Amino acid sequence: MKTKILIFFLFFQISLFAQKRDVQVYREFVDGKTIVYADNNEFCPVSVVIRTELVNMKSSLKKAFVLVPAQTKKFAVTELTVIDKTKKVSFKYQSSFFLGNIDLRKYDINFPYELPYNKGEEYLIGQGYNGTISHQNEFALDFIMPIGTEILASRDGIVVDVQDKxxxxxxxxxxxxxxxxxxxxxxxxxxxxxxxxxTNSAMVKKGDSIKTGDKIALSGNVGWSSGPHLHFFTFAPDIEKGRISIKSKFRTKGKKLEFLEEKESYLKE
Structure with a gap:
């Protein structure tokens, strides 16, 4: 029996996702079945999207993607089985990878983020949500601050990507x-x-667990930028757009919890 195997790896070139993800998809023949596995070497879950074209075979997939846990080896993505062993069999599949759960629908929209700089400092929001310069249809914030300002983590988490070269x-x-x-x-x-x-200012690396208030880098003026500032936004992964930005509430003066506004300055008490 001759089996045709075509394998494609598609990488989505969308900002954060521009770097090749450390995920491998491969297949093995086990007890008459073709099992597709994934190794996820990233430090967060990864959505592995599988698209199959099968001839005389069926897949165990229940939906278009499988969420593979962080730091997992040989995670079974799907099983491909022959329908009629007397007939010709062929298959091909495509795989693409997204950091996080592309089916994420529930998250904490009222989480209290901390301003990403030291106490006693105050910075202006030069461009806010849906800004006219470069924030169209994006919930992002530009904190206008000098190069070399210490950037602090606004929330606990795990570092999954660093680029400072x-x-x-x-x-x-x-x-x-x-x-x-x-x-x-x-x-x-x-x-x-x-x-x-x-450049070369990151104080953390991939895989580091960080706490709110930890120093993570120094502000700069690198890339798509018209002046020194910190561009900050939160997002959820999305299969069509790569990511969907989310509004974030911050603790401000008097411990008030609010969305930050363009052209307003915020002091961290």
Whole structure:
């Protein structure tokens, strides 16, 4: 019996996801079945999306993706079995990877984030949610601050991506590929990205568990940037867009919990 096997690995080039994910998908023949496995070497769960084209075979998949836990080896993604052993068999599958759960629907929308800088400091929101410069249809915040300002974690989590080797900046969108950033995974399945950090300034690495208030980097002016600032946003993964940004409430003066507004300054008490 001749079996045709075609394997494709598709990587989505969307900001955070521009780097190749440390995930491997492969198949083995076990007791007459073809089992597709995944090794997830990332530090958060990964959604492995599988698309199959089968001839005289059936898949055990119940939906289009499987959520593979962090730091997991040989996780069974699907089993492919022959329907009629007397007929020709062939299959092909495509796999693509997303950090986090692309089916995430519930998360803590009222979580109290801390301002990402030291107590006693105050910074202006140069561009807020749905800003006209580069935040169209995105819930992101630009804290205007000098290069070298200490960036603090706004929430507990696990560091899942670090890029701080780039330098230079420009105002063209293409320069987003040169952004420096730190991405943190939260316990409710959401992520936060701290962007435009200074070159070689990261104080954390992939896999580090961090607490609110930990120093993680220095602010910069790297990538798609017209001036020194920290670009901050939280998001959930999405199969079509790569990610969907989420509004974040911050503790401000008097421990007030609120959404930050463009052109307003916020003092961290």
């Amino acid at each position: 780039n330098s230079g900046n420009c105002v063209q969108k293409e320069c987003a590929e040169k952004n420096n950033f730190i991405v943190v995974y939260h316990e409710d399945g959401t992520f936060a990205e701290y962007t435009h950090i200074d």
